[in-house]
Amino acid sequence: MTKKQKRMTIRLAASALFFAAGMIVEGKAAWYWIFFLISYLAAGYDIPLRAVRNIINGQFFDENFLMTVATFGAIGIGALEEAVGVMLFYQVGELFNDYAVDKSRKSITDLMDINPEYANLIKDGKEEKVDPYEVSIGDRIVIKPGEKVPLDGIVVKGTGGLDTKALTGESMPVEVKENDAILSGSINLNGVLEVEVTKLFDDSTVAKIMELVENASFRKAKAENFITRFAKIYTPVVVSLALILAVIPPLLFGGEWGTWIYRACSFLVVSCPCALVISVPLSFFGGLGAASRHGILMKGSNYLEAMASLDTVVFDKTGTLTTGKFQVTDVDPVEGTKEELLRLAAYGEFHSNHPIALSVKEAYGKSVDETLIGCVEEIAGYGIKAEIKDGERQQGLYIGNARLMKQKGIEITDQGSVTGTSLYVADGSRYLGSITISDTIREDVPMALKGLKAAGVRKLVMLTGDKPEVGQAVGEKLGLDEVHGGLLPGDKVGKVEELLSRKQEGHNLAFVGDGINDAPVLARADVGIAMGGIGSDAAVEAADVVIMTDEPSKLIDAIAISRKTARIVKQNIIFAIGVKVLILILSAAGIATMWAAVFGDVGVSVLAILNAIRALAYQSNE
């Protein structure tokens, strides 16, 4: 609680005490009104003062003015107890609102508080605390346990665990050692790291993220704009109605002045628009906070709103659905075991540093006994010939592409793979089998696609610059609805435009890419989503939503969060407007008292705020 809030709590406690005393003494002593007066002043002496000050500033119809007129009006017609009660409850509600808003502001800004205050720069062999802005590329900095990494760089000395939660939403620490790249905004948990800086602060990850977060409030959702426009007409309309209610019935129809003024005062109490205005941005803010806690940064609540109704999701292939790294995906021996074939290939390729050879050795994963490797001859453009000792026998292996097999007159008896590159292995003239190396599909992609379908996405599309048959094969494997291959970056924009024209009315199209070469497409889609955002400046700039990790499955979380937020916003708007209108009708008819009216104001905003806070509390299903 802030100082201001503590003082208010004390004032309200005192006010409540005197209010209770007034109720007890009422009817027993003529001076009971003194208790009520003290209670009123303790709770809200500043309200009429503010009303006067704001009127001097040219601000009519603010909540201070409305509460002042309503309570003075009630006192004027002798409803003293109610006037005091209304003021007391109004202030209790305000205090609660203030507290709740502060609390959620803080919980979210803490989450986003990744701004490093200083960097330990090594200068002439000594450490010096400097502003991260002052550090240049190539400088060395030291990061101690518990400190934030101030700039992007490469570890030159030391090992340690990094907490990258603020960047990726991932709570598992990342271990780093010499020559590993580290990103600003993460926290060093243990070990002292010496780091060579690779980016200026302005270009560093932390600066990019902060800029993104700061701008998040710039683009507002339709619901937010609706509610501010509604509030703008709501208050004047209700105040005018109150005036009519106070004057017309007594003047024209001989109604009793006291009764109608009382009803008009109830109107004024309900006329404050704050409950509405506060609950909508608070919900969106909570939604944005929940998303960033899951490693999903959104550049505005309008995108949070748009994610709730996705019709088409278009994926880029390489680097998005696939890892972009080549791995052994298939081992097909015609005789013997897979393990045996892979072992022979790994031995044969042992001295090679070709990417394919590296993938084979990685897949084999065991240490190679070099003494078993005899003469190895590289046949450029074809493969290799290697002599491997297998027990007593010497094997003359041919490992390479189809051309090598053809040249050596070896018949390939199985089918090669469409999606990847095949490596054929033969012992002399005897064909042993093939090993396929291809770009691998990300682990969580099947789950992500299933989840998107379950969430009501009508169409899943993949665009790729890769060969159409490769695209088709990947698309079939994943069960995508449409695949377009062989596209140049410019063609992708055309395809997305075509898909945009075919989507359902009122629904949105999202494009998911890794940010490389797809900036124009990211911009053209209703929602441009960049994946693996950290470290890629282009992605952060071009996209509307940045998924910090390499997990397409985060899309499901993003949709769930946006739907939950949208639901809460809708509930709040309907609930707040509904209750207010109901109370207006009831008090015009004389059924609802001023007590009901104060519920219509304060009670509704408290409930709406409590509901809005739910948006922040999203738990992933994993």
Next chain:
Amino acid sequence: MKKIIKLEGLCCANCAAKIEEEVKKLAGVESAALSFMTQRMTMEIEESKSDEIIEAARKISNKIEPEAEFKVIR
């Protein structure tokens, strides 16, 4: 140019909307958005008029929400 202003202690959501509305009407302001939750106002303004615009925005803020402290962040 972009200017970011913090309105510390901004405690009335409706006032935030009013301030935003009036700042948007200032000459030289291309766009402005005030987020009640972050208490930040982001303005896209003409560079040559930046001092006048910031002064005018400060006046608007003081008029509508005197409790909020007007701080230019950058």
